[in-house]
Amino acid sequence: MPTTIKDVAAAAGVSVGTASKALNGLGRMREDTRARVLAAARQLGFRPNPLAQGLLAGRTFTVGLVSSDSFGRFSIPVMLGAEDALGAGQISVFMCDTRDDPIRERHYIERLLARRVEGIIVTGRRTEPRAGIGQNLPVPVVYAMTQSVDERDLSIIPDDRGGGEQAARHLLATGREKIGHITGPERFQAARLRAQGLRDVVEPAGEVLFGEWSEEWGRQGADILLRAVPDVEAIFCGSDQIARGVAETLRERGRRVPDDVALVGFDNWEPMALACRPPLTTIDMSLGDIGRMAAEHLLNVMAGQPAESGVRTVPAGLVIRESTRVAQLP
Amino acid sequence: MPTTIKDVAAAAGVSVGTASKALNGLGRMREDTRARVLAAARQLGFRPNPLAQGLLAGRTFTVGLVSSDSFGRFSIPVMLGAEDALGAGQISVFMCDTRDDPIRERHYIERLLARRVEGIIVTGRRTEPRAGIGQNLPVPVVYAMTQSVDERDLSIIPDDRGGGEQAARHLLATGREKIGHITGPERFQAARLRAQGLRDVVEPAGEVLFGEWSEEWGRQGADILLRAVPDVEAIFCGSDQIARGVAETLRERGRRVPDDVALVGFDNWEPMALACRPPLTTIDMSLGDIGRMAAEHLLNVMAGQPAESGVRTVPAGLVIRESTRVAQLP
């Protein structure tokens, strides 16, 4: 059995109340009494029981993290950012994965509430709006890298539109003006917003090609685009995977990257972006920042500030690699 | 404030003790009394406070999961498997990421112990042996997808050698006998064991090529191997990334996969294996099973069984795709 404060008090020859005060630096007592208690605690390896502390304080210093993404490629960095911010505040994180199943989700939420978590972060695979986990929950909730359809909730998502803009600006700045766009399914808000960001800056060359989030589609899409716009100077892709497919087709068709056609991806998924030939310039969604921001909001509400609501976007970053190198002068 | 059992008791007009018994189906009482309590509990949305329950029972129903991998590609599936097994037992999981920093790790272990977790799972990026987190901890510890150098600890890792064997057998069974091997750095136990598994079944064609865990190395390695063994019939790769690089070089050199050269990868990392041209036959390390097994061991020890020690391997699986299709008859 772990040592309790009672053991410490007995070893130091004081009452438990005094021991508690000594350990917490409270109350007034002689220095040697305090020292005696501290020494006893150290020697016995005393650790206060957080259950008892939590019971008394009505707090648990825990939050729940619910992922509908099996903690995949997108929610992991979010989770790490959140854990970062929370861990610094001595808050521990309960992890749940819903496997995208509403029943499981409900179940986990119940479990978290039963455990008296002080807040819940919901993360997802993509930023698509989803049904919220409910209003009137006894704790604050924040959606990170996913978006609640209920606008009373707070959702923190990447700035897809701004990311599209940045990609376009970078391509313009490096001297490319005929810019094609190959991206994921149009039903995804992220795909639409990225395309919109591009359009905000420059009229795309040819149709915007909506398809799948896959390399295979990147290969196909590149062929379609090359046929429609043979003199295309750059291609902005909706994901790094698509970009890789595009890069392959370009190489096979004898177009050099970046000399003939420049390429920008999206996600900064390093195993993809770095293995691409050439390494891929891409947009980084700052997922860690999203997680951190979600956690900070939770901490603020837990500290008594009013809950916010609506949708917040986190600026994306541009990661420059070979695929947009400025063409060599002849 | 959440409703307590006291509220329920008051609403039902009984004492808290009676209410507790009614809710837990214990003690003897009139049916209508029990019904009255249950109704009151339901109506008030009563949830027992797990802190109070845990305090009394001396249990917390939590375990800690410590990753030195930033919860990357390998430790995530392990984690999901573990959560699966634990969640079924009403155990919740505290998540910590050490960023591979021993100081942080120490810190997190302390925190978990202070929270009175009932067990700890340590996961890692690769199965390389690492220093344990310490003996004489007050709770059972199990290493999953990583290996403690201390053989008093229990480590659960994939069967790299068996995976190598399976790859080799599959290639032999599909009619390939000249089998080359391109893999990661020799300093990795995983790389050595996979090569050993291959050798257990068939003498490799040419040198075993140790290099990096990257596509780039796969491309280079393939060129080296083709020069050394021009009539190679199959290549077993130490990772799916390497295999992808190999596939690219083969295509560029005019060797068809699988007709001229068959290809087997390792990891079953789906974004890689599926995007490969052609889709990659590969070895799946059953990471989920590793996590599940680790969790089950923890549950057993928590239930009073003696702790085991040593290294356990979990059988790998063969996932068959296009890259090893049997060559068409002429």
Next chain:
DNA sequence: CGGTGATGAGAAAACCTTTGCTCAAACCGT
């Protein structure tokens, strides 16, 4: 009618920690 047993429900202790209150002793000033 007195005694016995069964039945139903309450009282209280226990888990561990924190904290406000009380109390005794020592010390100060007049």
Next chain:
DNA sequence: ACGGTTTGAGCAAAGGTTTTCTCATCACCG
């Protein structure tokens, strides 16, 4: 020397739940 103040430390309650023990009531039997 005495009243008042400061200092040091203990007591006890609180937090929510479970569990053991006790007690009261009632029916039944002799």
